[in-house]
Structures are given as C-alpha cells and as structure tokens.
Amino acid sequence: MPTGYLFRNAEVYAPEHLGRKDILVVGQKIIAIDDHIDAKVPGLEEVDLEGAIVTPGLIDQHIHVTGGGGEGGTVTRAPELNFSELVEAGITSFVGVSGTDSETRPIEALMAKVRALTKEGASGWMWTSNYRYPPTTVTGDVRKDLLTIPECLGVKIAMGDHRCSFPTTQEVLRVLSDCRVGGMICGHDSYLGDLPIAFPAFMECVKMGMPIKHIRPTHVGRHKVVFEQAIEFTKAGGYIDITTSGGNYMGDASDAFVMALENGAPIDRITFSSDGHGSMPRFDEKGEMVGLAVCKVSDNLLILQKLAKKIGLEKALLPLTRTIATALCLENKGTLEAGKDADLLVMNAEHQPVHLFMKGRQVMKDSKVIVKGTFEV
Numbered sequence: 448m449p450t451g452y453l454f455r456n457a458e459v460y461a462p463e464h465l466g467r468k469d470i471l472v473v474g475q476k477i478i479a480i481d482d483h484i485d486a487k488v489p490g491l492e493e494v495d496l497e498g499a500i501v502t503p504g505l506i507d508q509h510i511h512v513t514g515g516g517g518e519g520g521t522v523t524r525a526p527e528l529n530f531s532e533l534v535e536a537g538i539t540s541f542v543g544v545s546g547t548d549s550e551t552r553p554i555e556a557l558m559a560k561v562r563a564l565t566k567e568g569a570s571g572w573m574w575t576s577n578y579r580y581p582p583t584t585v586t587g588d589v590r591k592d593l594l595t596i597p598e599c600l601g602v603k604i605a606m607g608d609h610r611c612s613f614p615t616t617q618e619v620l621r622v623l624s625d626c627r628v629g630g631m632i633c634g635h636d637s638y639l640g641d642l643p644i645a646f647p648a649f650m651e652c653v654k655m656g657m658p659i660k661h662i663r664p665t666h667v668g669r670h671k672v673v674f675e676q677a678i679e680f681t682k683a684g685g686y687i688d689i690t691t692s693g694g695n696y697m698g699d700a701s702d703a704f705v706m707a708l709e710n711g712a713p714i715d716r717i718t719f720s721s722d723g724h725g726s727m728p729r730f731d732e733k734g735e736m737v738g739l740a741v742c743k744v745s746d747n748l749l750i751l752q753k754l755a756k757k758i759g760l761e762k763a764l765l766p767l768t769r770t771i772a773t774a775l776c777l778e779n780k781g782t783l784e785a786g787k788d789a790d791l792l793v794m795n796a797e798h799q800p801v802h803l804f805m806k807g808r809q810v811m812k813d814s815k816v817i818v819k820g821t822f823e824v
Contacts, residue, residue: 450474450490451807457501457793461783462764470501472789475806479785496793499801500760503768503783504539504790505747508775509665509688509720512560512571515546516726516739524548525724525741527560530567530820532723534810536744537800539790540570540772540780544603545577546725554585561598567820568805570780570788572598578605580614582622589625600775601663606645616648620655646676650683659685663774665720668695668703678707681716686774688718689766691750692742693727700746701754704766708758718774719766721747752798760798 451473459465459480469484470477473491516525533541543561545554557573565571575592576582582602584592592599602622604614614622645664653659659680665688667677674696677687687707691700700719707717723744731737747767754763772781779788793802803811810818 448808449492451478451488451492452804453484453486453491453493454501454791455493455495456498457496458498459783460500460502460760460764462502462761462768462781464761467498470783470791472791472804472807475789475808477783477785477787477789480783500794500796500798501783502760502764502792502794503772503781504792504803504805505537505751505767506540506771506775506777506780507536507538507720507723507744507747507767508542508718508771509544509690509722509725510541510744511546511722511724511742512541512543512564513545513552513556514724515722516548516741521551523726523739524551525726528564528724528744529823530564530569530818531816531823532744533564533569534803534816534818535800536721536748537792537794537803538569538744538747539792539803539805540777541572542600542775543571543573544725545574545583547578549577549579549583554583558585558596558598563821565598568808568810568818570790570806572600572775574601574603575599576602576604578603580604580618580622589622593625601661606648616651619648620652620657646673646680649680649685653683659683663688666690666693666722668697668700669693671696674703674706675710678710678712681707681712684716686716686718686770687712688720690722690742691719692721692723692744692746693725693740699753700750701757701763704754705757714762714765715770715773717766718771719747719750720771721745748798748800755798 454470459468468480471479471484471486512528514525514527516523543557545557561571561573575584582589586592649662667687668674668689689700689703695703721744722742725742727740769781789807791804
C-alpha cells in the first residue's frame with residue numbers, strides 16, 4: 448500500500464472551483480493543493496488524473512444503517528447497509544439513524560453498526576434515539592449518551608408524523624436542553640412528516656432562548672406548508688435537510704433546492720441526506736399500509752448530477768459537503784484543503800464516480816469497488 452498519493456492535473460472543486468491543481472496526500476491527510484507540487488516521499492504513488500474532477504467525499508447525515516421499516520410487520524424490515532454501497536455512492540462520511548422499529552433494532556445495534564462501518568474505512572457517527580419520546584438511549588440518559596459515546600452527535604425525535612409520540616413544545620425544549628448541556632452536541636435531528644405542527648414548536652423553543660443551531664429538521668420537502676415553514680426557518684438562521692431518496696411534493700430534491708433558493712433561503716443553510724435504507728411506506732385513506740419502498744444512498748449522486756445541471760457543480764456540492772460538515776461541526780470534513788482528511792471523490796465529466804479515497808485509502812478504482820465490507824461477497 449502506498450504511503451500517499453501525488454495527484455496531477457486534477458480539476459479541483461473544494462467545493463469552490465479552484466481549477467487545474469496538484470494534490471498531495473500523505474497518510475490520512477491532504478498535505479498540499481497547488482498549481483505544481485514537487486514531493487519526495489518514500490512510497491508515494493503519482494497519479495495523472497488528466498483533468499478528472501476531484502471533490503470532497505460526500506457526507507450523508509441520515510442513513511438507516513441497521514435498516515428501517517417494519518411498519519407492516521417484521522417481513523417489511525429494510526436490510527442493513529453494506530459498506531460497498533457507501534463506496535458506490537461516493538459517501539465517505541455518514542451519520543447513522545434509527546427509525547420506527549426500536550424494539551427489534553435497538554440503539555445499541557445502531558452504535559455497533561456505525562462502529563463496524565467505521566472500522567471498514569468510512570467516517571461514521573450516529574443520532575441516538577428514534578421516533579419516540581421520551582428518547583430511547585444506550586445509557587438511559589441523553590446527556591450520558593452525548594458524553595460517553597464518541598460517535599453520538601445528537602438526538603433524533605419524530606414530529607409531525609402519524610408514527611411519532613407527538614411531544615409537546617415543553618418536551619422538545621427539554622430534549623434540546625439535554626443536548627446543549629451534554630457539552631458534545633453539534634446538532635439535533637428531528638423527523639418531519641406531513642403534519643405542519645413541528646416548526647411552530649421549534650420557533651417557540653427559539654423564542655424561549657434555545658439557539659436555533661441545535662434544531663435540525665429533515666424531510667422538509669414532503670408537504671407544501673411544511674416546506675414553506677422550512678424556508679422561513681432558514682431565514683431565521685436554521686439549517687434544513689431535504690431528502691434525496693423518496694418523495695418531495697414539488698418533484699425531486701434538486702427541484703426543492705432550487706425552489707428554496709428562489710424563495711430566499713440562504714444556500715449555506717440547506718443540506719441533503721438520503722434516508723438510505725429507510726422505508727417509504729404508502730398508506731391508504733384508512734391509515735393502512737398498502738406498499739413500501741426502500742430509500743437508496745445512491746440517490747445522493749443522482750440528485751447531485753441533476754442539481755449540477757441546474758446551478759453548476761460548485762453550488763450543487765454544498766449540501767453534501769461543506770454545508771453539512773459545518774452544520775455537524777465536522778472540522779476535518781467537507782472541503783479539500785491542507786490539513787483536512789483525505790476524503791476525495793474523483794468523477795468524470797458526467798459526474799460519475801471513478802475513484803474514491805477514504806482518509807487516504809483507495810476504496811474505488813476505475814469505477815469498481817476494490818474494498819468491500821468484512822462480510823460482503
């Protein structure tokens with residue numbers, strides 16, 4: 448295995464467009480990005496990328512790594528995520544999340560799966576709890592999870608969804624307080640369904656003194672009124688998350704992103720996530736489930752490709768790189784610059800993955816996965 452790489456003739460998007468550059472990677476870090484680099488490092492491999500596009504590895508903050516689903520019984524449980532799926536989707540960093548079924552897929556299993564995927568090469572974190580209030584945790588206490596589990600970035604609770612516990616504003620505020628006092632929190636992830644009841648509760652919490660940065664509503668594009676409220680939330684300084692896999696009422700996530708910008712949402716307050724391996728159940732007018740689909744982490748790439756055609760690659764990369772890294776306080780992720788982790792996605796002109804590096808380790812070469820998970824065939 449080489450000690451590092453010297454990439455020549457890379458068309459660098461950091462995510463801002465830097466033009467044709469050389470990139471020096473040693474170990475797990477980017478050492479330099481410059482017009483021309485001369486380096487003498489034993490075991491260094493030099494690679495001429497011949498103008499291929501190099502971007503930060505993508506970040507997905509909402510993947511059901513242990514599988515979601517279960518609304519129609521155990522036969523409807525979605526499968527676990529395989530490491531190779533991250534590679535194929537250009538994802539180098541992820542945040543694992545639990546879903547409806549917290550009984551057969553407990554938070555301890557989520558923590559174990561996150562650690563397994565991290566051991567295999569990705570950078571992984573988790574949201575503790577699931578749909579329920581009070582929160583379901585590993586230690587029995589939100590603050591203790593945040594303080595004792597290094598992977599734990601925050602707490603997930605469901606709001607505005609018929610499967611949630613319908614917490615009151617005071618109960619949401621109590622969870623936010625636990626997150627803030629926990630001392631290691633970077634964000635709070637809240638599930639939004641089609642009921643436009645969550646954002647008024649969020650803003651009430653803000654009025655009572657809770658910093659808006661701790662509230663992270665996701666799935667905001669599934670209902671018109673919810674989306675309108677989400678846009679106003681960004682104008683107040685909050686982050687919103689649009690789901691790339693599954694429905695958005697106005698079309699797909701690229702349409703939602705453009706619509707948000709057209710309605711005044713700051714571009715640096717919008718993130719994408721896939722809801723990968725989560726379920727998309729369909730219910731009839733009686734509330735009975737009549738069908739179910741499984742979300743794909745690969746939809747991040749599809750949306751990136753669509754959005755790049757609409758607003759350019761530089762801006763299209765933001766919700767999957769710099770913006771989400773900033774929102775999650777992941778200081779070494781989301782940008783290409785000296786001192787940051789060597790998470791590099793190399794793409795062709797059609798924005799399809801060609802090579803992928805996780806912390807300096809090549810896991811995809813010539814569009815083929817070369818590092819699979821431990822139990823993958």
